[in-house]
Amino acid sequence: MKKNEKAGNKVLKVVERIVRNEAEKVMDGYPPICMGIGHQPKRPKRKED
Secondary structure (H helix, E strand, C coil): CCHHHHHHHHHHHHHHHHHHHHHHHHCCCCCCCHHHCCCEEEEEEECCC
């Protein structure tokens, strides 16, 4: 039983490390959230009838 518990703990540590690395990649991913602020298209001019 102790071998299984040790193996389980090792697996949990590895999975935790993988999840943390993936979360960091997502947080630092491209495009950054602020990129949308720089691109603001102009509104179309109003057509008068």
